[in-house]
Amino acid sequence: MQSSFPLFPQAASSIASEVDLLYFFILAVASFFAVLVSVAVVFFAIKFRRRHADEIGHDIHGSIALELIWSIIPFVLAMVMFFWGADLYFRIARPPADAMDVYVVGKQWMWKVQHPEGVREINELHVPLGRPVRITLGSEDVLHDFYIPAFRVKMDAVPGKLTTLWFTATKTGSYHVFCAEYCGTQHSGMIGQVIVMEPHDYEAWLAGGRSTGTAVQNGEKLFTQLACITCHKTDTSGRGPVLTGVFGSTVQLMDGRQVIVDENYLRESVMNPQAKIVLGYQPIMPTFQGTVSEENLLQLIAYIKTLKATTPESPEGGQ
């Protein structure tokens, strides 16, 4: 664990040391300029101090060469920072294909976590060591932000849409989770822990948890309970489109646009179905805004994502 007076954060994810490296690079550049200018200014102020009351400075107006030098060097350094930072950002943004999925919903003022196997927890997130974890984030109410300093990752949870974040933990232990986007009274109380475990400990933990069914199973149950199934059938006899294989496909809309089906499209289709009408269908699907919670929505999405080939029951929930 942390010492009681740390000056530098622990680095416990695969990305953390990369972020630190960039940090030290910019720190070096910044320190160089800070020292250069401060020393020069103080030195000049002493060296060229006024000796008698009527003294004036030398007649120097400027130098194009110097202006160029001190624009181009900072510019080049700034570009190095930009490209380095941009490259790093892509790596922070793009989860590996084999990442395991975890669903997290922010709500004033707690984090609700759902593992694909069905175990749920609040303000705690157990993850296995060394395995990429991809978190799909939603929000029930206002903006929140899921932040794990030891992993150097953070992402806003935005009401009305889903966002993603990923990491691979590289050290066992428990680390802070903070809500980093201001969200009201208990913003500073919306904190929790990520507990990184050896993979076999994690399996044991999962097995010991009270599972209320996997996310996919729950999604399937909801699909029946909410009567989605009355319109979305496995054959084309329903009033709504067949949802098998819809995830990842390209859908033609009535107004001529095309969209690729991703999590946010699925979300919108349930919460705001009139926004995008599939070509060839009537805008009759009711909105489930207010009926379906953000958590249930994530389960429905998890379920719809598995409706791929012939085995809609496959339990791994979105590998």
Next chain:
Amino acid sequence: MSHISSKRLFYTIFVSLIILTGLTVFVARQDFGAMNTPVALAIAGLKATLVILYFMGVRYNTPLTKVVAASGFVWLIILFGMTMGDYLTRSWLGFPGR
């Protein structure tokens, strides 16, 4: 600024504006597909330009006034362009929220 336009000019501009209004209403009933909005905006832009140049007299004004008058619209383009630049490139990476 002390330029005084003829009444005739004003009447000409007025008639053009009325005709252009009729034209927008007319073209709104035609279907140009994706070009519907651009056509409507082009006509509105033309009308606005006539008002600015003649009724507001920018045509006869100093270059400074011309620059000032244009700058508002340039800044609008920055606002619209960069904001829509965000929305139009959403999800290109294929991960929600990126």
Next chain:
Amino acid sequence: MENPNAPHEHHPALQHHFHSMAQQLEASVLGMWVFLVTEVMFFGGLFMAYILYRSLYPDAWLAGSQELDEFLGGLNTVVLICSSLTMALAVRAAQVGSRKGQIVNLILTIVFGTVFLVVKYFEYAKKFEHHLVPGAHFDPARDPAQQLYFSLYFMMTGVHALHMVVGIGLMLVMLHMAWKGRFSAEYFAPVEISGLYWHFVDIVWIFLFPLLYLIGKHH
């Protein structure tokens, strides 16, 4: 023309800190243009929201637009163009020193402006009747995204109408000054810059009309 070194003309309307009437006029006209730039940006925020939501919810925009009365919108467009003409003529009358021309044209401008607001009032009243005002009483059978359309409709036309009200107030002041015979070929800056403001308000409407009323009339 920067800092014309012209001798003091000592016109009664020359303020102490200006050198000449020309400098004073140039300053006020430039000032008005700078102010109009802020107005452009002010409406710009609304247009930004309009562009985004229209591109996200084209269907809601189509359906919303069909609820607006194209005839009344068109009528108001014509009314405003007429008012712009009379406004331009009023400024011209001041420049050539015709008191009667100023008074007649200013009155006409005020009348047109008022007609616009009256028409707007009837349009708004209808929206209330049809449960098209966003918030608690919005027709629940409608696609919720149409609330975005109508919120923007009311904000855009509402802020525009507010500008009309201010404009009419300004015109009343101008009318008073014209009545007193304050304007002349040397001094007409107040009418000139009020005119700029009035034309600007007209321009906003020139864009609002097709963008709000005329979407999808080809259906």
Next chain:
Amino acid sequence: MNHDIKAGSYLDAPHGIASWLLTKDHKRIALLYLISITVFFIIGGIFAAGIRTELMTPEGDLFTADMYNKVFTLHGVVMIFFFLIPSIPATLGNFLVPIMCGAKDLAFPRINLLSWYLYVAGASLTIGAVALGGVDTGWTFYTPYSSMASNTNVTLAALGVFIAGFSSILTGFNFIVTIHRMRAPGLTWFRMPLFLWAHYATSLVMILGTPVVAITILLVGAERALGFAIFDPRVGGDPVLFQHLFWFYSHPAVYIMILPAMGVISELVAAVSRKQIFGYSFVAYSSLAIAIIGFLVWGHHMFVSSQSIYAGLVFSIITMIVAVPSAVKTFNWTATMYKGSITWDSPTYWVLGFMGLFLIGGLTGLFLGTMGLDVHLHDTYFVVAHFHYIMVGGGVMGFLGGVHFWWPKMTGRIYPETAGKIAAVLVFVGFNLTFFPQFVVGYLGMPRRYHAYPEEFQILNVLSTGGAAVLGAGYLLILAYLVASFFKPRNAPANPWGATGLEWDIPSPPTTFNFEHDPVVTEDAYDYVGRARKAREN
């Protein structure tokens, strides 16, 4: 230089409260503004003291969570909208822009007064919101918290900010017209003092950006008051659109806060070194470059907001580019001091302090502008430290430097030099002690706007609170001796620093119409060499 009261000074001419409250004299309006922003600085400072006291301990013990949220919100709102944005432009700018132009007043004196009244009205509404229970949205008013969740007086406070926005628009508008149309004969653009260039650039930002935040705030108000839906996610509205509209203004607004300070420093560096500024045209153009390019970077506040990564790339690269003109300015100031004749009067202390603190603030902006790093740093105390270094270290230091430099001109009084130097050192030391630890605690991961925090951050927070006490003491000292100087005779010489510039050619304090004879400018700005030559020839 021993006459006590100078005849015809603008301070005396008409007497009575009404003559001040209805004045159209830009110098009197500047003083009205100076008093009001000082009041708001104290109010904002008291809120800051509240924040720092609460954060001495990890638990939330001084305030309730809600109370804390209101305290930092009001600290931010008051400091930004009612102190820093009007600070230099509305006080020193109002006082000096016409004089530096060689004009008798701003182009629209009545509108200038209106701008002060709007400021007071806006500020009163916001204070009214405090009296009615406060606001808790953060100074950023992010939706949907501000529009749907918060049940505090958001609408009232927002209205206050909206109205204050117009006061700043009017100031900017007056400056632009004045600089374009009222310059004295011979005062060409490239003879203007850099203070004017800086204010011109600032004014551009004021008029192009402020209206956008005004309408945005109005939209939030309409959502709250009328039930409209603009940013409401339940009907498909996008809360992130608010962030775009907000930062379209509020990023450029940070340049409203720093450009005038840069203008002050340009004047001060030249004056304390008695030397032509190095690379005049580069410093002048860099102000415009900052103002214009500064409009293209707002998305750097939104790297983790679900903004598209490609938009982020564009905003990030332009952010890095906009750092370059600031670099150019910094290096030119440094080079100006080379072979100057540098005094060690109190303005010099402020210049040195500004350079050091602005540098750290600006350079840490580079960390934040780098996308991959901002993911970790966003909304932590690193950001808090960054902006206090620039806004307090740069902005407030620049403001105080300007006040110390022009105080004899504005009031005709001299303050005690030693006290001035002690205050500058206290502020510098206190400042660093307050905010340097925040970089460390920020990189450790402490989020901002936290009422309670994990224990391991405590030591750094205690340091920070201790620093704030020193800093506060420094500010109080300044307040004390500046107020005290009013009780002393008005005996400041016309040009105590031996500086160039039209304002130093007229009496201290100036007469109501500034100039007895309309000035004609025949020399470049900061032409110390030319002046010395002339003096020798005479």
